[in-house]
Amino acid sequence: MVGDLAIGGGSPVSVQSMTSTDTADVFATTAQIRRLEAAGCDVVRVAVPDQKAAAAIRAIRDRIRIPLIADIHFQHTLAIASMENGADAIRINPGNLGGEEKTRRVVEAARHHRVPIRVGVNSGSIEKDLLAKYGYPNADDSSALIESALRSVRLVEKYGWDQIKISIKSADVLTTVNSYRQLAAATDYPLHIGVTEAGGLIAGTVKSSVALGMLLGEGIGDTLRVSLTRDPVDEVRVGFELLRALRLREHGPELISCPTCGRTRIDLFALAEEVERIVQTMTSPLKVAVMGCPVNGPGEAKQADIGIAGGRGQGLIFKKGEVWKRVPEEQLLAEFTTELRRMDSEFRSD
Ligand code: SF4
Numbered sequence: 496m497v498g499d500l501a502i503g504g505g506s507p508v509s510v511q512s513m514t515s516t517d518t519a520d521v522f523a524t525t526a527q528i529r530r531l532e533a534a535g536c537d538v539v540r541v542a543v544p545d546q547k548a549a550a551a552i553r554a555i556r557d558r559i560r561i562p563l564i565a566d567i568h569f570q571h572t573l574a575i576a577s578m579e580n581g582a583d584a585i586r587i588n589p590g591n592l593g594g595e596e597k598t599r600r601v602v603e604a605a606r607h608h609r610v611p612i613r614v615g616v617n618s619g620s621i622e623k624d625l626l627a628k629y630g631y632p633n634a635d636d637s638s639a640l641i642e643s644a645l646r647s648v649r650l651v652e653k654y655g656w657d658q659i660k661i662s663i664k665s666a667d668v669l670t671t672v673n674s675y676r677q678l679a680a681a682t683d684y685p686l687h688i689g690v691t692e693a694g695g696l697i698a699g700t701v702k703s704s705v706a707l708g709m710l711l712g713e714g715i716g717d718t719l720r721v722s723l724t725r726d727p728v729d730e731v732r733v734g735f736e737l738l739r740a741l742r743l744r745e746h747g748p749e750l751i752s753c754p755t756c757g758r759t760r761i762d763l764f765a766l767a768e769e770v771e772r773i774v775q776t777m778t779s780p781l782k783v784a785v786m787g788c789p790v791n792g793p794g795e796a797k798q799a800d801i802g803i804a805g806g807r808g809q810g811l812i813f814k815k816g817e818v819w820k821r822v823p824e825e826q827l828l829a830e831f832t833t834e835l836r837r838m839d840s841e842f843r844s845d
Contacts, residue, residue, distance in 0.1 A: 497611055498562030498583035500538055502660060503685025503717040507744050509537035510734035511687070511720040512727040513566070518548035518555070525558045527727065532561055534731040534775065535746040538718070540564040540586060549576035556581040564613065571597035578608045586613040586662075589647040590620035602654040609658075612651055613687055616644045617664035634667065637674035641681055648684065660717065662687035668706045679715045688716035699723040700733050704740075711741050732775070748774040748839070751796055752785040759787035761805030766828065770803070773832055779842035783835065784813075793818065801838060803831045 496502070502509060512531050516523040518541045528539050543549050543565045556563055564584040565577030571592045574585050585605065589598045605612050618632055621643045629639035640663050651659055661684050665671045671690050679686060690706045693699035703721040710716045721733040738744040752767040767785045774783055784802030786792025789811045792804030797816035804811040810827040812820045812834060822830045 496658075497538055497564065500562050506717070508711065508716060508738055509718040510535065510731055510738070510746075511538050511540060511564075511718055512536050512730045512734075513540040513542070513720065515727055518542055519545070519551045521551050521554045521558075524551070524555055528555070528559045528561070528563075530728050531731055532559065534728045535735060536561060536727075536731045538562045538564060538583075540566050540720075542566045543573045543577050544568075546573065546576060549573050549580060552577050552580040552582050556583075567592075569593070571601045574601045575604045578604050578610045582610065584611045584613060586615050588615050588617070588620055589650050590616060590622070590643065595650065598650055599654050602651050602656050605658070606654070606656045611658035611660065612656065613660050613662060614644060614647045614651060615662040615664065615687070616640065616647055617691070622646070632665070632670060632674065634669035634673055637663070637665075637670060637677055640665075640674055641677045644678065645681060648682070660685040660687050662689070664691045666690065666692040668702050671706045672709050675710050675715050676713070685717035686715065687718050687720070689720040689722055691722055693722045695724045696729065699725070703733065704737055707737055708741065711738075711743060745780045747777050748779060748781040748783045750774055750783050750785070751799055751802075753787050753792065753795060755787045758790065759805070760807040761787070761810070761824065763787045763805060766803070766805060769828060770831075773835065777836075777839040779839045781835075781838060781842065801831075801835055803827060 500509060514524050514527050516527050518524055531539055538561055562583035564586055565582035566586045567574040569591055574587055577585055592598050621639050625639040625642050632640040644661055644663055648659055663674050665674060675688055688707055688710055690702045693702045707719055719734055721730045723730050735746040750771055755763050770785050781800045782798055784796035784799035786796050786802060786804040789804045789806040793813040793816050796802045802813045809821055809823050811818050812831050
């Protein structure tokens with residue numbers, strides 16, 4: 496359990512993100528977390544680079560609903576301070592905490608506060624003896640990374656704590672996939688999956704979708720983060736689309752829109768963007784279509800619970816492929832939005 500969120504053991508795959516604000520800035524960090532909550536984010540991680548950030552956790556924690564994970568590197572005292580200030584979990588790499596004694600103190604504090612630990616290891620902190628034995632991890636063999644992660648896990652277990660999840664970092668898609676396959680075969684602990692430093696919206700979404708799609712398709716992964724060089728809210732949106740595509744979880748309406756072609760008579764890109772903005776505030780699993788022409792649109796989007804098809808001067812609102820209403824172009828979006836909101840609230844009150 497991370498706060499009140501179950502991870503692993505058959506629980507739904509949870510979607511995480513990480514704030515990009517200065518954690519010590521309580522106002523900015525809280526505001527960003529609230530936007531993440533509105534997007535459906537299940538659990539948020541904040542960087543704790545200094546004592547000011549660790550101290551801010553208490554005030555942030557009091558102002559948000561979702562569990563908070565403190566991300567610690569190098570200084571074990573920051574991990575202890577974060578837990579004292581109410582962090583629901585910590586993320587550490589025992590390999591960079593400065594020795595076993597410091598890890599012991601962190602684990603004992605975690606036990607005391609009943610705070611789970613995410614053991615996150617990366618290729619940069621693999622012990623020399625493992626590198627000598629297995630070589631640097633690559634897409635074919637990640638034994639050094641796996642062994643390093645398991646060594647860290649055993650260290651946490653040695654001091655009496657087993658509330659653990661594991662992540663291993665790689666920016667390469669195939670190395671990520673093969674590493675997690677090896678790791679899943681070697682342990683029953685829940686796994687946090689993700690491709691690190693994946694890139695901007697397009698590259699990051701593609702890399703994450705390929706890697707996480709392959710893993711989740713094989714039943715590997717209990718919680719995920721899609722890392723993007725973007726507003727973290729986009730990470731959550733991509734995460735949910737990924738889970739929806741795999742039919743693992745749904746969050747809010749599914750938007751279907753046509754790519755447009757020579758028959759398109761309205762500014763469909765702007766319309767689709769506007770509808771996307773509107774559905775983001777909804778929670779029902781409606782299928783919503785935005786199509787470029789009234790001739791083929793309703794038929795091509797038959798599976799949609801409600802759709803809009805733009806024409807010259809007037810457009811259509813359709814339901815399950817049948818025309819529901821013809822509306823002058825200037826009223827199309829407003830009429831559509833009213834009906835969509837009505838259907839969304841009807842669904843929620845059912
Ligand atoms: Fe073209 Fe109409 Fe199909 Fe859109 S719905 S791709 S505009 S034919």
